[in-house]
Amino acid sequence: MSDESSRQVQILYVAEAEDGIRLDRWFRRRWPHLSNIQVQKMARGGQIRVDGARIKPEGRLTAGAAVRVPPIPEPVVRAPGEHAPLSAADIAFAKSLVLYEDDMVIALNKPAGLAVQGGTKTTKHVDRLLSAWGEGMERPRLVHRLDRDTSGVLLLGKGPEAAKRLAGAFARRQAKKTYWAIVLGLPKPTQGWIDQPLKKSGINDFEMMRAAEAKENGAEPAETAYALISHAGQRAAWMALRPYTGRTHQLRAHMRIIGHPILGDPKYGDEKSQALSGLLKLQLHARRIELDHPSGGKLIVEAPISPELKAGFEHFGFDEQEADVDPFANLRRPR
Template identity: 50%
Template sequence: MSGVQTIKVEATEDGSRVDRWFKRRFPHVSAIMVQKLCRKGQIRVDGGRVKGDSRVHEGQEIRIPPLPEPGERPPVNRMSDEDIAYVKSLVIYQDDELIAFNKPAGLAVQGGSKTTRHLDGMLDAFGEGLDRPRLVHRLDKDTSGILIVGKGPKATARLAKAFQSHKTRKTYWAIAIGVPKPKMGEIKGFMRKAAASGVDSERETMVAAGHGDEGAQHALTRYVVIGEAGQKASWVALRPVTGRTHQLRVHLAAMGTAILGDKKYTCHRPAPEDLGRRLCLHARRLEIPRPGGKPLVLTADLPPALKKIYDTLGFSVKEISETDIEEDLA
């Protein structure tokens, strides 16, 4: 039996539920035991009682009561063989610090209301406890493309800090309805959340706000039009300088050229040729700084369903210079 411990919540654990935080730290302790310890007040956060579904935040201190030693444990992976094979098939790169996935549209990054199958839950396929990879950023459920997770607390903390301090460079590709004018520039302003629903970001809606409004956050996006299909649609590269919820979707809709397939942030233009059945937003490129070396540059191919839409509109990835695009967005 271990003694009483006090553990501080790391930046990468901010917003985690108490029971899930506990499971990552002490995988041998059952969920039933965690709930029981919470009810008895033996697990406390900053000295206060909590429930299993309470959320913890960076810097808070969690009191851990005496716990049984690991002993015999059930197998680490309770995932199905199919899910293990599936999540591993999404990996496009990995090293000692991180794993990069090409996340498909429709797969949530985290659990939420009525969301039980998500990438975070599948990370059990890669380890347990402190060795279990951890999320360092997010993508909307219906956005495809690059998403990385950190290997171990130290790597995860460094990567999370790089995202939070805007030292990473992200490039998204979108198909917009119509053509943004001008064809290259910046979109900026303030936005705020109109509603919140925990970690289920798809239930949140962002609205325009004024400077000084409660909850208002400044948002800045750089963009350049790569290709056009007449005036019906355009292929746009976007760089979110800030990282607000649904930022790219809100900004393109505000220009009157909403992202094709976006059912939440729309514009007055009709979708071309009935192609708007999926959100045409893809996290194409991610540049991550590396201490003492060159940045790591990752790219994610378009998923087949999205590439088919590109082909239908006459957009060819082979005919563009991504180097020129990156220079335009710099």
């Protein structure tokens, strides 16, 4: 967060992947320098409100909720460069990522390796780059997230009303997201539905999502549709993946759980996938998003494949033209 934004009251929206998170943890993720006592004081004093209502520090947040964030106390020690104004090069870089922009929406093509939000050791991230469009009401709002090493479409809302409507669409699972991935082996059946709750284990850089029982404490429902686009014999498959829920690392964890980890994934890969990956980076790309535009009609945005995924296509002989417009046209959610 910039100095300017941290001194102002802000309205931020709970990301889809943060559904169910405690308020105090939500704050600590964004401002790691805050103590639990500081968060408790702000919440109990009514400075923090969710959808206009008071909330306890241990209260749970729902995806799409609007959080009133009071001015945040400065950290005692600042990460180098985190609070510096954007340079001309930073602004040019941010604008170069734009896939689509109108008066309510911006769609970025996030490159692999760029975090969406900052932390104690992350000073270059999408959230900081949003200052390229201005501050205060002019500053776009994040409405969902992508993993640092996942490339592709990232939507932003221009102004609080647009952000609220977009975040609401994600929270109500009305956004159709299509990811492309190259995975180990050939899944059988070649299309289907993964309904496997996930639970976080570990902390910080060692945090992972693992399979869990539905009634297990901390388990979160997680559902993913998958469909084969093409395959390189039995070695590797190019898959379309559609998350119905938005859990952290959901696609990566689900593909590992069914025995077909995404190639180039150091966290969720296994010995076979790591051997086949070689020098390939994470083969996961947010290809397309389709949802209602905040002002009416449909918004459909596609991101050209990243250099990382292009390297995988070239290695296994895949061609973009093989993909159907909707790989999930014949797949129905089981219920």
